Amino acid sequence: MPSILIVDDEETIRQTFRDVLELSGHDVVVAESFSDAKEYLNDTRFDVALTDLMLPQESGLSLLRYAAEHDETMSVVMVTGHPDLSSAVSALKEGAYDYLTKPVTTQALLAVVQRASERNSLLREKRRLEAENEDYQRSLERKVRERTERLRESEKRYRELFQETRRAYDELKQTQEKLIRSERLAAVGELAAQIAHEIRNPLGAISNSVGVLRRDLDLTGDDKRLMEVVSAESQRLEGIIADFLRFARPRPIHKAKEQITHVLDDLLLLLSQEQAERSAIRIEKYYEPDLPEVALDSAQTREALWNLIVNAVEAMPAGGQLLVSAARSARDDFLEVTVTDSGKGIRDDEADKIFEPFHTTKADGTGLGLAIVQRVVESHGGEVTVESQEGRGSSFRLRFPMSSETSSNARKPIESRP
Numbered sequence: 521m522p523s524i525l526i527v528d529d530e531e532t533i534r535q536t537f538r539d540v541l542e543l544s545g546h547d548v549v550v551a552e553s554f555s556d557a558k559e560y561l562n563d564t565r566f567d568v569a570l571t572d573l574m575l576p577q578e579s580g581l582s583l584l585r586y587a588a589e590h591d592e593t594m595s596v597v598m599v600t601g602h603p604d605l606s607s608a609v610s611a612l613k614e615g616a617y618d619y620l621t622k623p624v625t626t627q628a629l630l631a632v633v634q635r636a637s638e639r640n641s642l643l644r645e646k647r648r649l650e651a652e653n654e655d656y657q658r659s660l661e662r663k664v665r666e667r668t669e670r671l672r673e674s675e676k677r678y679r680e681l682f683q684e685t686r687r688a689y690d691e692l693k694q695t696q697e698k699l700i701r702s703e704r705l706a707a708v709g710e711l712a713a714q715i716a717h718e719i720r721n722p723l724g725a726i727s728n729s730v731g732v733l734r735r736d737l738d739l740t741g742d743d744k745r746l747m748e749v750v751s752a753e754s755q756r757l758e759g760i761i762a763d764f765l766r767f768a769r770p771r772p773i774h775k776a777k778e779q780i781t782h783v784l785d786d787l788l789l790l791l792s793q794e795q796a797e798r799s800a801i802r803i804e805k806y807y808e809p810d811l812p813e814v815a816l817d818s819a820q821t822r823e824a825l826w827n828l829i830v831n832a833v834e835a836m837p838a839g840g841q842l843l844v845s846a847a848r849s850a851r852d853d854f855l856e857v858t859v860t861d862s863g864k865g866i867r868d869d870e871a872d873k874i875f876e877p878f879h880t881t882k883a884d885g886t887g888l889g890l891a892i893v894q895r896v897v898e899s900h901g902g903e904v905t906v907e908s909q910e911g912r913g914s915s916f917r918l919r920f921p922m923s924s925e926t927s928s929n930a931r932k933p934i935e936s937r938p
């Protein structure tokens with residue numbers, strides 16, 4: 521039910537208005553002055569305020585201004601006597617809803633209160649809808665922001681996934697290509713090993729027969745020279761076949777505790793005898809004192825180290841320095857052997873190919889020396905690395921595990937290097 525505030529200094533007006541309005545079902549509060557009215561306004565919301573324009577202290581306009589500031593949904597109706605009609609008009613301009621001129625008829629009073637209440641409830645409904653709309657707008661904006669953010673995140677995730685998938689695909693492709701290459705090489709290698717095996721026996725027979733003929737025939741001149749060529753070349757072929765078979769069909773590793781410096785001393789002694797009359801190669805060695813024994817396949821390790829030493833010598837045709845060292849690794853439980861020469865060195869673009877089987881830059885090389893070195897060291901659970909500078913020399917480093925847990929007895933089939 522609409523609640524009405526009546527402000528008038530005339531007792532009869534207050535009383536009459538209250539009676540009429542209460543009779544028609546309104547809640548009515550009356551006040552004599554604006555300051556009284558203000559107290560009611562502080563606690564209660566009114567739908568309509570009827571105020572006399574001329575009040576004892578402050579005019580009815582104060583109520584109008586108060587309403588404009590505190591509750592614009594309250595409709596203020598001015599009640600005036602004839603003389604101040606013009607001020608009622610200016611009150612309308614200031615926002616008064618309507619005005620009544622005295623004497624006010626019951627009908628006019630009820631009509632204006634009803635219209636004001638209707639306008640008032642429409643206004644409140646409008647405000648409520650506006651507030652609701654604003655809330656809705658805000659929540660809509662928030663939802664749009666959230667969804668956009670989620671969309672952005674899922675797009676980012678999608679991109680990452682796409683990149684990951686692409687990377688994985690590339691890796692898979694590379695691995696697959698590598699596998700195909702190594703499978704193919706393994707098949708070719710096995711075939712070649714079978715052929716080499718078949719060649720070995722007749723070649724041995726040829727070589728032996730040539731040896732006998734060389735000894736028994738008393739050849740001279742060109743015939744003698746040709747016989748020498750046949751003999752040397754058949755021996756070289758035997759060497760190649762033996763190397764190849766060693767590479768293609770590796771023997772299993774049989775390890776026993778061994779002092780690596782003894783192995784190195786034996787090889788250096790052999791070298792110094794072979795080299796004695798031939799070239800000006802200075803041999804130097806450095807062994808860290810008290811090195812422990814290491815589990816090694818003696819024969820295969822000797823062969824690997826010999827391959828390195830031969831390569832070093834071949835890299836110094838005009839002489840140079842060969843340094844062999846053995847020491848504990850500074851960073852882990854490995855024993856490191858290095859073979860360093862002051863020879864021609866390795867070009868950067870060659871460096872990653874030198875361990876490939878059959879890669880050689882030598883006219884009579886097979887290109888299996890380093891492939892065998894790598895296989896032997898890796899089957900001991902170790903690794904081989906090289907540092908080289910073209911024109912300055914090269915240094916090959918073999919690392920053997922000192923404790924048996926890190927070493928392995930793996931026997932590896934023919935494989936390609938990546």
Ligand SMILES: Nc1ncnc2c1ncn2[C@@H]1O[C@H](COP(=O)(O)OP(=O)(O)OP(=O)(O)O)[C@@H](O)[C@H]1O
Pocket residue numbers: 827831832835861863864865866874875879880881882884885886887888889890891914
């Ligand atoms: N100490 C070194 N200095 C310079 N180049 C080297 C050295 N050791 C190896 N190389 C290069 O690596 C290539 C491969 O060496 P690897 O021992 O596998 O085969 P090779 O010596 O050519 O033939 P072989 O099978 O007779 O040993 C050599 O041809 C050479 O170009």
Ligand SMILES: [Mg+2]
Pocket residue numbers: 827830831885889890
């Ligand atoms: Mg070699």
